[in-house]
Amino acid sequence: MTRRAALRAAAVLAALAAAGSVPAEAHLVQSGLGPFYDGVAHFAVSADDLLAALAVALLGGLHGPRAGRWALFSLAGAWLAGGLAGLPRETVASWPLATALSLIVVGGLVAWNPRLPAPAVGALALAVGALHGYLNGSLSAGGAFGFRGLLGTAVSAFVVVALAAALAVSLKREWTRIAVRVAGSWIAAIGLLMAAWSLR
Amino acid sequence: MKPAARMLLWTGAALALFFWASPALAHQERGQAAGLLAGLKHPVSGLDHVLAMIAVGLWGAQLGAPAIWVLPVAFPMVMAFGAALGVLGIAIPGIEVGIAVSAIVLGVMVLTEARPPLGVAALIVAFFAIFHGHAHGTELPAGASGVLYSVGFVVATGCLHGVGIGIGTIHGWPKGRIALRLGGAAVALAGVFFLLRALA
Numbered sequence: 001m002t003r004r005a006a007l008r009a010a011a012v013l014a015a016l017a018a019a020g021s022v023p024a025e026a027h028l029v030q031s032g033l034g035p036f037y038d039g040v041a042h043f044a045v046s047a048d049d050l051l052a053a054l055a056v057a058l059l060g061g062l063h064g065p066r067a068g069r070w071a072l073f074s075l076a077g078a079w080l081a082g083g084l085a086g087l088p089r090e091t092v093a094s095w096p097l098a099t100a101l102s103l104i105v106v107g108g109l110v111a112w113n114p115r116l117p118a119p120a121v122g123a124l125a126l127a128v129g130a131l132h133g134y135l136n137g138s139l140s141a142g143g144a145f146g147f148r149g150l151l152g153t154a155v156s157a158f159v160v161v162a163l164a165a166a167l168a169v170s171l172k173r174e175w176t177r178i179a180v181r182v183a184g185s186w187i188a189a190i191g192l193l194m195a196a197w198s199l200r
Numbered sequence: 201m202k203p204a205a206r207m208l209l210w211t212g213a214a215l216a217l218f219f220w221a222s223p224a225l226a227h228q229e230r231g232q233a234a235g236l237l238a239g240l241k242h243p244v245s246g247l248d249h250v251l252a253m254i255a256v257g258l259w260g261a262q263l264g265a266p267a268i269w270v271l272p273v274a275f276p277m278v279m280a281f282g283a284a285l286g287v288l289g290i291a292i293p294g295i296e297v298g299i300a301v302s303a304i305v306l307g308v309m310v311l312t313e314a315r316p317p318l319g320v321a322a323l324i325v326a327f328f329a330i331f332h333g334h335a336h337g338t339e340l341p342a343g344a345s346g347v348l349y350s351v352g353f354v355v356a357t358g359c360l361h362g363v364g365i366g367i368g369t370i371h372g373w374p375k376g377r378i379a380l381r382l383g384g385a386a387v388a389l390a391g392v393f394f395l396l397r398a399l400a
Contacts, residue, residue: 047347111273167211178269185273186354189280193350196284196337 039145039152042136043160048099048194049132049153050160055106055187056125057161058180061168062113063121068165070122076158078129079136083150086137095135096198102128103191110184129157239352242336243360248299248394249332253357255306255387256325257364258380261371262313263321270318271325272361276354278326279333283353286337295338296398298331303391310384313377 043049053075060071106128109116136153139145168180244250260271285292292298305324308314316324336353367383370376 047351051347051351108277111277175269178273182269182272182276182358185276186358189276189354190347190350192277192280192284193287193337193353194347196287197350200287200289 035146035148036152039136039149039154040156041152042139042145042149043153043156048103049136049157051187051190052099052102052106052128052132053157053160054164055103055110055184056128057164058110058168058184059106059116060121060125060161061165061171062110062177062180063116063118065169067116067118067121068169070118071125071165072158072161074122074125075129075161076154078126079133079157080150080154082130082133083137083154084147085130086134087140087145087147087150089138089140091138095131097195098131099135100191100194100198102131104188104195105191107184107187107189107191111181111188113181113184125161132157236348236352239349239354240356242339242353243356247390248303249335250360251387251390252299252302252306252328252332253360254364254367255303255310255384257361257366258310258368258383258387259306259321259325259364260361261365261368262310262380263315263318267318267321268365270322272358272365274322275325275329275361276358278329279336279357280354282330282333283337284333285330286334286339289338292330292334295331295335297395298328299335300391300394300398302328302331303394304388305391307384307386307388307391311381311388312384313381 056071056075057068060068106124109124133150133154136145137150140150171177171180243253256271256275260268282292305328309324368380371380
């Protein structure tokens with residue numbers, strides 16, 4: 001088996017494993033591998049966190065490598081910093097409207113595709129990272145998430161943004177960039193629905 | 201297939217399988233009872249919705265660039281806005297009639313190969329998107345809250361457009377153009393049936 005075929009088979013197996021996963025019954029995901037991997041697993045099953053990171057990555061990637069780097073380091077750094085700020089909370093913070101707004105704004109910008117300076121992309125990534133990180137950090141109040149769990153979520157966000165932004169940067173053909181913008185419009189639409197639910 | 205296209209395809213397939221995973225129970229978003237599958241099923245549960253969504257794709261394919269990508273980018277966000285109105289309980293009169301008329305109008309557009317200015321085409325599609333979105337928003341099952349439901353809902357709608365665009369590629373052949381116009385006629389006729397049913 002060539003290296004490429006092995007990688008492909010590994011990707012299929014990983015996807016099938018994710019598809020066949022069982023529901024997490026605990027308040028937080030218990031991976032059984034320790035707090036760091038609990039954080040990784042938590043990020044992987046929290047679609048709102050995943051979508052926010054993906055939206056930031058696509059926005060950065062559409063604006064080129066420099067903006068992609070701003071998005072990558074700003075989001076991951078702010079995620080960790082926000083999480084540290086949320087750790088001392090005594091109750092779990094749940095701000096569904098703010099989470100939804102982050103998807104609407106960043107997804108909408110991906111769909112609209114205005115030319116933004118790289119630091120502006122970085123600032124958006126900073127805000128999104130701080131918000132989602134803070135909410136992740138506050139989970140400590142309900143499930144002993146801890147610093148290592150928080151680190152797991154931040155590292156996961158870093159990896160997802162790095163991969164997705166790199167993919168978006170590599171896309172040069174017009175239709176592939178349009179596909180990215182369509183993905184952004186889907187994320188914004190999901191955010192709109194989440195906002196409505198949170199206001200209901 | 202180009203490497204970028206292949207990468208997009210694999211990423212899309214992996215994400216689809218990933219989101220197929222069962223939702224985490226008692227996770228930070230409460231009431232995340234309905235998962236991706238319920239969201240995916242909802243837009244395809246009514247023939248009136250399905251035909252209109254596909255007709256949007258068919259018309260986009262007939263119009264060519266830039267309409268072929270403007271419509272799929274704009275539609276999900278406008279439809280989600282309509283769904284948000286429905287979720288919030290903000291009434292819009294004549295929803296069923298509007299949905300039936302959308303099938304008639306979009307079918308006639310495909311039948312006649314109408315080529316209005318891009319702004320007018322986008323306005324027509326966006327106008328009817330609100331009716332479809334609102335119907336979905338008000339018909340959502342009670343307690344069905346959660347980001348995964350939204351993901352399924354938006355992705356299914358986008359895929360229906362994709363099906364329409366895919367079918368619309370036959371527009372490149374002379375016989376295909378005729379078949380496409382006949383398809384438009386069928387959608388319009390179905391719309392008349394839906395209208396009669398709505399008015400009965």
